[in-house]
Each structure stands twice: as C-alpha cells, then as structure tokens.
Amino acid sequence: MSSISRLPRIGVLANEDSWYFRDLQRAAAGLAEVERLDFGALRSQIGGSECIDAGVKISGQFDAVIVRTMPPGSLEQVVFRMDALAALQRQGVLVVNPPRSMEMAIDKYLTLSILAEAGFRVPETHVCQTWQEAMQSYEMLGPSVVVKPIFGGEGRGIMRVESADLAHRVFKTLQQLGQVIYLQKFIxxxxxxxxxxxxxxxxxxxxxxxxxxxxxxxxxxxxxxxxxxxxxxxxxxxxxxxxxxxxxxxxxxxxxxxxxxxxxxxxxxxxxxxxxxxxxxxxxxxxxxxxxxxx
The missing domain is CATH 3.30.470.20 (ATP-grasp fold, B domain)
Known part of the structure; x- marks a missing residue:
C-alpha cells in the first residue's frame, strides 16, 4: 500500500468480550488504531468496485485485518466469510492469517491430509460419512479412539470412546446430525x-x-x-x-x-x-x- 502519515488502521475480527482484542488494543497504543469487527456483520456490495463492511466500511479504510475468532456457522456462512476476506486481500488489505491458509487450517481433515502428505508424523486417522464405516474404523483403531469435530478448537466437542457400544451410539448420533465422523487412534x-x-x-x-x-x-x-x-x-x-x-x-x-x-x-x-x-x-x-x- 502507499505510504501513510496517519497511524495504521487495523481491524480485529473478534467476539464482543474478547480478551485478545483488548490485549491487541493495549499493545497497539501509539503504533496503530485497532478496532473490533464482527464476523456476523460482514457484508459485501458489488456493482463496480466491491465494498466490504462489517458495520463500518473496511474496503479502502483499513490497512490490515487480524482474524481472532472463527465463530460457528453454516457452510454458506463460512464460505462467504472466507471469500470476503479474500476480496479484502485482493484490494490490498493485509489479512492475518491469509484467507486460503485459514481455509486449510480450520478444517482438521484438510490440515492433517496436507501435513501427512508432507511427511509429518500424525495420528492414524479415519474420516467417514456413515456409522457403519465408522464402526469398521473403530475396530481397526480401537479399543480407544478420539472423536473430534472437523471444525472447532480449544478441545470443544472432543471425546474419547473406549467401547464398541458407546462408539455405536456416538457414530449414529453424528450421522443423524449430518456430521462427518472424524476419529483418531488414541495415543x-x-x-x-x-x-x-x-x-x-x-x-x-x-x-x-x-x-x-x-x-x-x-x-x-x-x-x-x-x-x-x-x-x-x-x-x-x-x-x-x-x-x-x-x-x-x-x-x-x-x-x-x-x-x-x-x-x-x-x-x-x-x-x-x-x-x-x-x-x-x-x-x-x-x-x-x-x-x-x-x-
């Protein structure tokens, strides 16, 4: 971007009560203006140059955006959020982390697939779409496996399954909820x-x-x-x-x-x-x- 005489303006996509936003705001004193942005308020207007805002205009007004949360949402919402960040990046806004990298890293399956292909030692993992296939995987990986949501962090939604009876109930429930079943051998x-x-x-x-x-x-x-x-x-x-x-x-x-x-x-x-x-x-x-x- 062109040189600027004002302080850089940095948007932080964060929850309203985010400790991390407050910490970044503290650290930025005298270096940058830091403002909180809401993922749920992201919107785009196209008709000529695209304009993206989140309650306040981002396009042409912010120099950088730091992603500090990844709230749950429908597939369409998640895809749109990443697309909007990619559009900001094309407009010259520094996005941390880059949208394409975010797409990979928030998806546990895609992340592990890339890391395994690159030669990293990762836990033996099976990803299934039906409870029957998941039970076959449990027989191969058990008697103790860890079941995780593909999207999620801070240990949310993770459980350890140590019996075939519990595995059967968990896998059936996940399939009924339309979830992909992601299970790893317990280490x-x-x-x-x-x-x-x-x-x-x-x-x-x-x-x-x-x-x-x-x-x-x-x-x-x-x-x-x-x-x-x-x-x-x-x-x-x-x-x-x-x-x-x-x-x-x-x-x-x-x-x-x-x-x-x-x-x-x-x-x-x-x-x-x-x-x-x-x-x-x-x-x-x-x-x-x-x-x-x-x-």
Whole structure:
C-alpha cells in the first residue's frame, strides 16, 4: 500500500468480550488504531468496485485485518466469510492469517491430509460419512479412539470412546446430525504436550500438563510452563507453517513416550494468554509490530 502519515488502521475480527482484542488494543497504543469487527456483520456490495463492511466500511479504510475468532456457522456462512476476506486481500488489505491458509487450517481433515502428505508424523486417522464405516474404523483403531469435530478448537466437542457400544451410539448420533465422523487412534502419552507458537520467524514453546484429564487444553484446566523447543521440533514447526501458508500458528506436538513426537494439529487462530504468562513474552505486541511492519 502507499505510504501513510496517519497511524495504521487495523481491524480485529473478534467476539464482543474478547480478551485478545483488548490485549491487541493495549499493545497497539501509539503504533496503530485497532478496532473490533464482527464476523456476523460482514457484508459485501458489488456493482463496480466491491465494498466490504462489517458495520463500518473496511474496503479502502483499513490497512490490515487480524482474524481472532472463527465463530460457528453454516457452510454458506463460512464460505462467504472466507471469500470476503479474500476480496479484502485482493484490494490490498493485509489479512492475518491469509484467507486460503485459514481455509486449510480450520478444517482438521484438510490440515492433517496436507501435513501427512508432507511427511509429518500424525495420528492414524479415519474420516467417514456413515456409522457403519465408522464402526469398521473403530475396530481397526480401537479399543480407544478420539472423536473430534472437523471444525472447532480449544478441545470443544472432543471425546474419547473406549467401547464398541458407546462408539455405536456416538457414530449414529453424528450421522443423524449430518456430521462427518472424524476419529483418531488414541495415543498414550505422559500427561503433557508441547504447544509451539510460531509468528513468522519467531517461536515460543510451552508445556501443557494435565493430571486429571487426557486433554491438555488450558481451557480444560491444564497448566502451562515454558518449555525449550527441541531442534527437531523447531524444524518441523517451521516446515508445517510453510506447508499451510500460515503467518501465525499454534502447533501441538504430542510425545510418544519413546523419544518421538506426533504433530496433532495446527491452529490458525491460536490463543496466547497462557503462553504469554508462561513464557513472559508480550505476544500481542509482537503481533502488532509484525502487522505494522508489513503494512
């Protein structure tokens, strides 16, 4: 974009009560004007040059947009939101993360498919559309599997299934709801995983530990401590972000108990509240500096 004398104007697609929006607003003081935008208010007007707004005009008025939430919606709503962000990108607005990368990363199946094809070690995963096929997969992957929604984060909607009877009920219910059935072989682990947050050429690591839950999400009560990133994991993190085309990402690595690691998933809208506290780093300030430097 052309040089500007005013402060850069950055829109943040975030929930009304978002801690992350407030953190970015704090970090941007004196560097940029930061305003909250609502995904649900996104709209487009086409007839000549396309104009996109979200209660306030974005096209031609904002220099960058940071995506800080990905609210649930119908397939049409999700597709339109990504299309609108892509249109803003074509207009010269910096979008973080890039829309095409967001499309890949919010889809667990597509993400895992790309990572597996690129040679990363991922959990054995089956994706089915009928409960009968899912039961066949359960027989192959069981007796303990993890069932996940293809879209979702922070551990929402994830459950562990450890019996054929429960699997039968869960898979039938998911099919009746029109859901794709996504199940992974449960990987025994020592009660922790490694979250690596990557922002362009920087990365930070934290260990997420849980004594009472097989899930290590902080939202489910896990604790966070700073953790050195092993060189092989740092290399994998860089390659994974590059494969998905992400600028900022949270990557979850799970130890196999034998010195190796699985790459579980990549989060294109990563939280940093716990990591900032654990690692004593101002991630919001780092992100604002990055965005302002790219405008």
């Amino acid at each position: 025994s682990h020592p009660g922790y995983d490694l979250r690596v947050l990557v922002l362009e050429n920087q990365m930070w690591g934290m260990r997420r530990s849980s004594q009472d839950d097989w899930r290590t999400n902080l939202s489910h009560g896990a604790t966070a401590t700073p953790e050195p990133i092993p060189p092989e994991i740092a290399d994998q993190a860089r390659r994974a972000v590059e494969a998905l085309g992400l600028v900022i990402a949270g990557l979850d690595f799970l130890p196999d108990g034998e010195g190796g690691w699985y790459l579980l998933e990549a989060n294109a809208v990563p939280g940093w509240k716990g990591l900032s506290a654990a690692c004593d780093v101002d991630i919001a300030a780092e992100l604002i500096r990055f965005v302002v430097g790219r405008i």
